[in-house]
Structures are given as C-alpha cells and as structure tokens.
Amino acid sequence: MSDTMGSSCPDRASATRTRRCADRLRVPGPLRISDRRLYVEAGIVSQEPRPEPDAGRRSEMPRDCREQAAVAEITYRTLRRDEIERVEEIDRAEVINHVFHLRDGQLALEEEHVDVGGWRSGALSQSKQRIYECLDREGSAWGAFYGDGLVGIAVLDGKRIGRTRDMVDLYFLHVSSGFRDRGIGRGLVGLVKARAVEMGARRLYVSATPSHHTVRFYMGVGFAVTSQVEPELFEREPEDIHMDMELVPGAEER
C-alpha cells in the first residue's frame, strides 16, 4: 500500500530513522440507497428499527467504531472523485519503533525507528494519482468524518487480481494520528469488505506498511500473510507485508 515508508512508503528517505539490526526480535455526501445497504452490511448503520445483531453478524461489526461513534460522532460515507484531494486533511504523523520483515516465511519484528512527520508532497501526489486509477477501474473510496473533517480514508481498487482473478486490493487506508485505535480503521475495512463481496470478489489483498502497529491491525481485522504474493504489487512495494483475507468461505482452495 502506498504510504510513507520504503518503496511503498516514499517518505522513508526523509523520515528520521535509525535501525538496530543486531538486536532483532522474533515474535495490524450523503448515502445513496446502494451505499446504505453496504453500510448496514458493514455494521456501521442499522436498519430502522435497529435489529438485534446475531452472533455471526456481531463478528463483522466495528465494535470500537460503534462505541466511539457515539463519543466522537464519526460518520462514514463514500467519497466522490472530486473529494479525493481532501486526503491531505489526514494527519499522517506517526512514530514507528518496530517494523516487521518477512524472513523465510516468518514475520520477524525488528527495532527500527521512523518518525513520519507527515505527507511528503511527491508521495502524496503519487498516491492520489493511484487512487484516481483505482476509481477509474470501478473502485470505491470511503471517508470517515469527524464533523466536516476527514479523519480516515479507504480506497478499494476495482481491478481483479490473483491467479483466478477473484481478488481485489485494498489500495489505501489511513486514519489521522489523533483518531487511531478507536475502531475507525476497522469500520472502513468493513465497508471495503462489503463492497468487495458485492463486486463478486472472494479474497481481499493488502500490501501493508510493515510497521508493528499496522500489521497487527490487519491481523486483528482478519488478514494473514498471503501465500500468493501478487507480483505487480510486490514489485511496487517489496518491503511491505503482503497479506490477504478470505471473503467467501472456501476461497483459499481455489
């Protein structure tokens, strides 16, 4: 996923960073009618009257999102093409202290310090260009809003990938610094999953920024290190942790 570290993270060169390889440790507008159905499926809004979620449904629900929405009034909606420029509103600041590497098929966590101050303009314009390309091929974008402010964004690429062309890529996912760990990322992933299923996809792919926090987040929402690395995405982002998740039971065997 385009970000601010490594080749996938074009800001890496500008980030303040030290690395200690020696002590390597071993060890995530308004709703259209069709939108509303997706939001219901993702557990972000309920039908009226609100049904009691059953056990299966509950597991798909963004628990923290529902709790925090009440507190922080986070709302979700699809982003129009002309709103993509607003990605700059997201506060990208992050201090990373541990980064995952994939070594011999195992995740290795290494101490590595990266101070991501914010978006680097070159990286951001490249990301925006790729987001437009995602939308051009039937992709979608969603925003999480606190009041009128954009505090989270997710972009699904509509291009079919994978050996059997039944997988789609979660191209972009960012939550503003002050809004992380409140369930917003989980809420956005829920929307992405619902749309991907609607598109007929059986698996969802992500090229994850290798930071400990981000990889743990993706694991927490159901992704695992992929056994089928997508060559084009790997070439673009070789330092990322490439992950995928099953959207339809049995997709793994295909």
Ligand SMILES: CC(C)(COP(=O)(O)OP(=O)(O)OC[C@H]1O[C@@H](n2cnc3c(N)ncnc32)[C@H](O)[C@@H]1OP(=O)(O)O)[C@@H](O)C(=O)NCCC(=O)NCCS
């Ligand atoms: C990664 C990111 C999108 C996650 O969004 P978020 O809103 O902070 O994450 P959430 O609050 O929705 O977390 C969802 C789940 O992940 C879990 N999680 C998050 N960080 C975790 C961590 N470090 N370790 C273990 N679990 C973690 C949460 O506990 C939560 O699980 P729960 O709902 O079962 O309690 C966000 O932190 C971010 O934008 N990070 C910086 C940019 C980035 O790396 N983007 C991804 C590029 S590929």
